[in-house]
Amino acid sequence: MDPVEGFYLEDDRGTIFAVKGIMHPNKKYIVVPRYVRSKTGERGTSSRYVKLPSSNYKLSMERWPHLKQLDPYMGIEVLAMEGDEVKKIYDPISKLDEIRKDAPTPLHEACIRLSKMLEERGVDGNRIGVTGSILLGLEKKSSDIDLVVYGFANSVRAYEAMRHLRHEELTIPIKGREGNPMRLPIEVHLAHERRKLLKGVLLLGERQFDYLLRCIPLKEEYVERYGEARHIDLGPVKLEAKVIEDKFGFLVPTRYSIQTLDCNCMDVVSYxxxxxxxxKKGERVLVSGKLEKRVDVVTGRTEPEIVVDMGGHYLYDPELADTG
Structure with missing residues (x-):
């Protein structure tokens, strides 16, 4: 399959970029830099690498100006690699197949165990991959299990499998307080995080491993293909709404349908x-994001949507709070 979310690409300088999303320009890949070579790096063996912070996109634009472009459909500046700029493709599915044949560490063994648990509960093993630092061979002992599942139907089965694993107490909710990109009050953040099934702690006897599972639809399955619509920025927005549909709420890209207090319906999207x-469906949520007008390039039909992806953006149920 073509590189999408979960894949990584390496350029001729050895910089490793994460592929973002499933909608990409023709013969290009939208990326963010993740690892750069450094003599003082703490990761890697023959080549040493430093991991870059994922939040400083502005700095990435300045450091890799040759990749910067204004996307004519998304209406934002992105970093995009041409196909001939890619010197190596890191494929999550191929890497997991490799680990199945040789799991050199307990972390690798845990990846195999979790993937087998998914397969035993109906998930197609040929559509499961390992991503993140393990995919790149840059993991540390403290690294998480980072799996991806591709395809909508397969993702539905994976989500149900994770529900069963939580019910069977083979996984438990996350324990830590780190990772609050929406900058929510800590008790609200923890309450939302601890009910999530796709992130948590995998229990393997006396060993415990933090995990993250991302469910990625195929690009032909997604509600929009690249170039079908233009997105026009209408500025920031904050509102209260009711979630009326959440069936795509466990996928990446993530999408919810909401109804505002004045009965307008629109989608909230996070690429x-x-x-x-x-x-969850039926919850009343507070939303902060970028209001966009989506214009179909063929019919001219317009509809509003809210993008929640940047610092200061959020979506949460204010009534949900952790008191433990």
Missing amino acids: GGVICEQA
């Missing part, structure tokens, strides 16, 4: 998945 599993 990076920051609101994955963040809300």
Whole structure:
């Protein structure tokens, strides 16, 4: 399959970029830099790498100006690699197949165990991959299990499998307080995080491993293909709404349908998945994001949507708070 979310690409300088999303320009890949070579790096063996912070996108634009472009359909500046700029493709599915044949560490063994648990509960093993630092061979002992599942139907089965694993107490909710990209009050953040099934702690006897599972639809399955619509920025927006549909709320990209207090209906979207599993159908939520007008390039039909992906953006149920 073509590189999408979960894949990584390496350029001729050895910089490793994460592929973002499933909608990409023709013969290009929208990326963010993740690892750069450094003599003082703490990761890697033959080549040493430093991991870059995922939040400083502005700095990435300045450091890799040759990749910067204004996307004519998304209406934002992105970093995009041409196909001939890619010197190596890191494929999550191929890497997991490799680990199945040789799991050199307990972390690798845990990846195999979790993937087998998914397969035993109906998930197609040929559509499961390992991503993140393990995919790149840059993991540390403290690294998380980072799996991806591709395809909508397969993702539905994976989500149900994770529900069963939580019910069987083979996984437990996350324990830590780190990772609050929406900058929510800590008790609200923890309450939302601890009910999520796609992130948590995998229990393997006396060993415990933090895990993250991302469910990625195929690009032909997604509600929009690249170039079908233009997105026009209408500025920031904050509102209260009711979630009326959450069937795509566990996927990356993530999408919810909401109804505002004045009965307007629209979608809330996160291309990076920051609101994955963040809300459930029927909940009343507070939303902060970028209001866009989506214009179909063929019919001219317009509809509003809210993008929640940047610092200061959020979606959450204010009534949900952790008191433990």
